Amino acid sequence: MSMRFHADHVHTVAADASAAASSPVAASWRRCLTLHGLSPEEDRTPGRLTEAEFRQARARASVLIEEAGGEIDRLFALVGKGGCCLLLTDERGIALERRGAVGDDRDFRGVGLWSGTVWSEASVGTNGIGTALADERSVVILRDQHFLSQNTRLSCTTAPIRDHTGRIAAALDISTCRDDANEMTMSILSQAVRDAAARVEAGLFRRAFSAARILLVPGGNRTMPALLAVDRDDLVLGATRAARQALDLDDRRIAGGIAASDLLQEDRADGRRDLDEAERAALRRVLTRASGNVSRAADLLGVSRATLYRKMKKLSIN
Numbered sequence: 001m002s003m004r005f006h007a008d009h010v011h012t013v014a015a016d017a018s019a020a021a022s023s024p025v026a027a028s029w030r031r032c033l034t035l036h037g038l039s040p041e042e043d044r045t046p047g048r049l050t051e052a053e054f055r056q057a058r059a060r061a062s063v064l065i066e067e068a069g070g071e072i073d074r075l076f077a078l079v080g081k082g083g084c085c086l087l088l089t090d091e092r093g094i095a096l097e098r099r100g101a102v103g104d105d106r107d108f109r110g111v112g113l114w115s116g117t118v119w120s121e122a123s124v125g126t127n128g129i130g131t132a133l134a135d136e137r138s139v140v141i142l143r144d145q146h147f148l149s150q151n152t153r154l155s156c157t158t159a160p161i162r163d164h165t166g167r168i169a170a171a172l173d174i175s176t177c178r179d180d181a182n183e184m185t186m187s188i189l190s191q192a193v194r195d196a197a198a199r200v201e202a203g204l205f206r207r208a209f210s211a212a213r214i215l216l217v218p219g220g221n222r223t224m225p226a227l228l229a230v231d232r233d234d235l236v237l238g239a240t241r242a243a244r245q246a247l248d249l250d251d252r253r254i255a256g257g258i259a260a261s262d263l264l265q266e267d268r269a270d271g272r273r274d275l276d277e278a279e280r281a282a283l284r285r286v287l288t289r290a291s292g293n294v295s296r297a298a299d300l301l302g303v304s305r306a307t308l309y310r311k312m313k314k315l316s317i318n
Helices: 003-015 017-022 024-034 051-060 062-082 102-111 128-135 183-208 241-247 251-256 271-289 294-301 305-314
Strands: 084-090 095-099 139-141 155-162 168-176 213-216 227-230 236-239
Touching: 003 017, 003 024, 017 024, 024 128, 051 062, 062 084, 062 095, 062 168, 062 183, 084 128, 128 139, 128 155, 128 168, 139 183, 155 183, 168 183, 183 227, 227 241, 236 241, 236 251, 271 294, 271 305, 294 305
Parallel strands: none
Antiparallel strands: 084 095, 084 168, 139 155, 155 168, 213 227, 227 236
16 A cells, blocks of 8 residues: 555545544544644654653653563563564653664664654554553554554554553553564464563552552453452452452542452351451461460460360361
8 A cells, every 4th residue: 555545545534433433443543633633644753752851751660660671571582583673651652661673673763663752642643552542452553554654564562551540551562564464463462462461560560569468350351450459457459450340449439448358249148257257267377377286376365275275166167
């Protein structure tokens, strides 16, 4: 597809409201024209931060960069020799980290896939990073699905990464300039980038709630981690986006206080049983610390052996 033909095609499709309603790519093209004031035929490169601005952006995202570093390295080890470039961006599309083979640097630098560039839709139109951030979902943007005619050499797949509150914090992208990149290839790469993004998201959540117990919400085939952070009293401190969706949770419900056992609909008959189970769990922990020695456990609790035996019998602790 020639650049002129591509530009005409973008204008035609973006002008059709029904196309924008049924196609995420068409909706993005429409945003680029009407919201961002871009034209597909213009010669436009990604915005680039100054060195000072880039350092500030990395400083703001220091936890993200540290958490994602290992995943980016592992992912690049898998796809780097295949002519792929990896970018980690913040929520604004600023490329904070980059991985690419030296032999491919010239091609990637030429299209702006470099640290310190800005890959938002407002900057360069429809692209993997910008559209994933705008739509808050994983995307694959094949060559002529890009908005700018000059970017139709690119194929990219991107997954957004959310912070511990469920809000978009970053994006992880794999891009290639290879002519033989096809839908099947990009689909495989898409799964790899989504898996890596999910592990980064889970790591960020665990960091944010390092002193809490982390519970996996059961059920469903989710691509992103469904995790709850719970304090020692079983109250929910935080939840990932997937957990919030699965359990109908929001910031207000979490701040108001809610027990994980209630959210997960664990079988709790009444308040008396809750107290008995809490006491039983506490006694079992002390007996474990005492290696099963009842006399030692009684000393740790400051009660007599007879009292402890009565409690154990009542609570069916053998």
